[in-house]
Every structure is written in structure tokens, then in C-alpha cells.
Amino acid sequence: MLQEIILSPFRGFCAGVDRAIFAVEECIERFGTVYVNHQIVHNTHVVRDLESKGAVFIEDIAEVPTGSYLIFSAHGVSPQLKEQSRNFKLLPIDATCPLVTKVHIEAQDYFRKGYSLILIGHAGHQETLGTMGYAPMTLVQTVEDVEKLEMHNGKIVYLTQTTLSLDDTKDIVFALKKKFSNIESPKVEDICYATQNRQDSVKELAERCQLILVVGSQNSSNSKRLVETAKRFGIPSYLIEDESEINFDWLENVTTLGLTSGASVPEFLVKNVLNAITSCFGNISVHNLERIDEKIEFALPRELN
Ligand code: SF4
Structure with missing residues (x-):
């Protein structure tokens, strides 16, 4: 019977994701509708939320009307795409992570x-x-x-x-x-520091837990690597988009559960997973592993300064 949930202290938004999302929100506020090349970060909930605020996500910049603002996602783009956007007379804003x-x-x-x-x-x-x-x-x-x-x-x-x-x-x-x-x-x-910290923390969880849940989208590379890290240490692990994907059968015979999330995952999704599990099992001890502050922040893309 589940008794304890240990949270990774290194979870959720990294500095590059924070900056990219903030850049989209700032653009929407300043310019109204903005176009974003590809998902700004690989998280379904983040993308849906930004869409509801006025962002339009595209995979082909030919779809973007001339003179529109076009944001490049945190993953970066090739110089050829940057050149193409200038040829199409778009106004590019580069939210590529500085790393x-x-x-x-x-x-x-x-x-x-x-x-x-x-x-x-x-x-x-x-x-x-x-x-x-x-x-x-x-x-x-x-x-x-x-x-x-x-x-x-x-x-x-x-x-x-x-x-x-x-x-x-x-x-x-x-x-x-x-x-x-x-x-x-x-x-x-x-x-990157965020990738390394999140994986090192999963290794620590793997020493203390019988199962590790990773909150993240299926197309998030860093989230999938967290699942692989746990499995490399012999611990079963599942990637879940949100609380709706929890399979409570996984928790049978688990007394200590590890919980973490990828670098593009908003904290409310982790909280929702935690609430779903605690409300099912009742009185469970929940705590974080100790952490050293990451203290990394990146300045906004220069086009927004
Ligand atoms: S390189 Fe690291 S800090 Fe930058 S967006 Fe990717 S995970 Fe985040």
C-alpha cells in the first residue's frame, strides 16, 4: 500500500522554457496575434494555453501572413529558416534557448x-x-x-x-x-544544467522508490530521457501527460513513489497528479528531496528588449 511520495526538487520549467513562454506571452500582450514556429516547448498543455491567449502555432512559415511576428521556438531553427522568414517579410523573434x-x-x-x-x-x-x-x-x-x-x-x-x-x-x-x-x-x-540536474535527481529517486512517474508530453525529449534513466536503474517508470493518464494498477505493491516532470511541464500538472494520488490513497507522506537552487535565468530575446 502506498505510504510515501518523494518529489524530485529538480522538475518542471528550466530557464530556457521559462524565457520562451514569457516571450510568447509578452508578444501577445504587445502585438496581439503572434505566430510561433513549431510548439514553443514540447508540452501539450502549454501550447493549448498559449493558443487560447492568441498564439498561432505553425509548421510551415509559408502559412504566416506578410508583416506578422514569428517566434522561433526554444529548440532553435536553422539559419536557412531565419533567412526564409526575412524573405517572406516576417518579423522574427528568436526564443531559441541560449544553451x-x-x-x-x-x-x-x-x-x-x-x-x-x-x-x-x-x-x-x-x-x-x-x-x-x-x-x-x-x-x-x-x-x-x-x-x-x-x-x-x-x-x-x-x-x-x-x-x-x-x-x-x-x-x-x-x-x-x-x-x-x-x-x-x-x-x-x-x-544543459537542467537536463543533468533532472536526470541526477531521478537516479536519487531510483534508490528510494519502487516506481517513478514522470509528467511530460510524449514528444518531450528530456521527459522521455527521465523515464529511461529510471529504467536504467531497474525502476519501472511511466511518462504521463497529466493525472488522467495515471493507471492505479501501477501502484499496486508500491510503498514509495517517485514523482518528477520534464523541463517543459507547468507545476500545476504535477500538483494535479499528486492530488489525484493522495485523494485515492488518503494519508500519505509527501516530501521533496533536498536541492541546491539552480539560479539560472536568461534575458528576454533581444527583439523584445
Ligand atoms: S537546453 Fe536546457 S535550459 Fe535550454 S530549453 Fe533545453 S532543457 Fe531548457
């Missing part, structure tokens, strides 16, 4: 210096699609991809998608270093 922008700048720098680039990431993810526009690069997703890689001799460097943790990339990095003795790592790891 993703850092990878874009690194990619351009390394390419200019004559490096061959390898990107560790997920094919088709919005961030990967954007980053691959900044320089020619080869995407690897698995160790098997590394084995098949053929690179000409010369300087090689790898970069990584920000929503993969050090654990997620370590086998691929090991395989790359084994295959290419001269390969260089980025000067500073591309992994």
Missing part, C-alpha cells in the same frame, strides 16, 4: 577552423534539425552508427543535443574516441 544557440555558434566556429563535425542527437528532433543547418555535420544516434562512420583524416569534433545527459551520450562518446583517436570534445560540455 542551444551556444551549440550553433560552436558548430560554425569548428567548421570555419576546418573540423569535420559529428552531432550526437536524435534524428528529426527540432533541435537537431536546427543545429544541422549551421554547418555540415554527420548525425549519430547509436554506437552502431559510430561503427558505420567513415570520416576522412583530419580534425574531428563531436557536439551533442542539449537534452541528452552525460549518461545518455557516454557510450557513443566512448565509441567515437575509440574509433577516432584524434577526435576532440567541445570545449565546454553541451549538456
Whole structure:
């Protein structure tokens, strides 16, 4: 019978998501209707809420009327898309997370210096699609991809998608270093603090809980990685959009449940999950793991300053 719920203190909005959502709200307030390229962050509830306030989410910028404001999502976009938006006479506002922008700048720098680039990431993810526009690069997703890689001799460097943790990339990095003795790592790891903190916290939960629920949308890369982290530690884990997706059969034989959420998840969704479980089980102890403050904030996109 469930007795305890332990919350990850590192859950919910990261600084990049906070900034992107605030940018959309600010634009709506200043300009009325605004167009947003792709989901501003990968969370269904956030997107619905912003739609109700006046945001229009599009996947093809040809749909945007000339002279409209167009916001680029936190995942970043390619320079080609930025150019296209200027050609269409749109007014772009770049809400790309500064940590993703850092990878874009690194990619351009390394390419200019004559490096061959390898990107560790997920094919088709919005961030990967954007980053691959900044320089020619080869995407690897698995160790098997590394084995098949053929690179000409010369300087090689790898970069990584920000929503993969050090654990997620370590086998691929090991395989790359084994295959290419001269390969260089980025000067500073591309992994973002929020991704790492949220995964480290799941590892702590995994030592104390029999099941971990992760609140997040199915298309949220960082939320899915949290589920994988728990499973890597032998703990069953499920990704749920909100309280309606809780299957109470999962909680049979669980005395301590871990609860966390991805970096694009509003806190009210975690509260709703918590309320649904506590109202079903009655008197349960609920507490947070200890945390050190993340203290990271990003300035608004310069177009809004
Ligand atoms: S998860 Fe990290 S890289 Fe992604 S938006 Fe948040 S702070 Fe930026």
C-alpha cells in the first residue's frame, strides 16, 4: 500500500522554457496575434494555453501572413529558416534557448577552423534539425552508427543535443574516441544544467522508490530521457501527460513513489497528479528531496528588449 511520495526538487520549467513562454506571452500582450514556429516547448498543455491567449502555432512559415511576428521556438531553427522568414517579410523573434544557440555558434566556429563535425542527437528532433543547418555535420544516434562512420583524416569534433545527459551520450562518446583517436570534445560540455540536474535527481529517486512517474508530453525529449534513466536503474517508470493518464494498477505493491516532470511541464500538472494520488490513497507522506537552487535565468530575446 502506498505510504510515501518523494518529489524530485529538480522538475518542471528550466530557464530556457521559462524565457520562451514569457516571450510568447509578452508578444501577445504587445502585438496581439503572434505566430510561433513549431510548439514553443514540447508540452501539450502549454501550447493549448498559449493558443487560447492568441498564439498561432505553425509548421510551415509559408502559412504566416506578410508583416506578422514569428517566434522561433526554444529548440532553435536553422539559419536557412531565419533567412526564409526575412524573405517572406516576417518579423522574427528568436526564443531559441541560449544553451542551444551556444551549440550553433560552436558548430560554425569548428567548421570555419576546418573540423569535420559529428552531432550526437536524435534524428528529426527540432533541435537537431536546427543545429544541422549551421554547418555540415554527420548525425549519430547509436554506437552502431559510430561503427558505420567513415570520416576522412583530419580534425574531428563531436557536439551533442542539449537534452541528452552525460549518461545518455557516454557510450557513443566512448565509441567515437575509440574509433577516432584524434577526435576532440567541445570545449565546454553541451549538456544543459537542467537536463543533468533532472536526470541526477531521478537516479536519487531510483534508490528510494519502487516506481517513478514522470509528467511530460510524449514528444518531450528530456521527459522521455527521465523515464529511461529510471529504467536504467531497474525502476519501472511511466511518462504521463497529466493525472488522467495515471493507471492505479501501477501502484499496486508500491510503498514509495517517485514523482518528477520534464523541463517543459507547468507545476500545476504535477500538483494535479499528486492530488489525484493522495485523494485515492488518503494519508500519505509527501516530501521533496533536498536541492541546491539552480539560479539560472536568461534575458528576454533581444527583439523584445
Ligand atoms: S532543457 Fe536546457 S537546453 Fe533545453 S530549453 Fe531548457 S535550459 Fe535550454
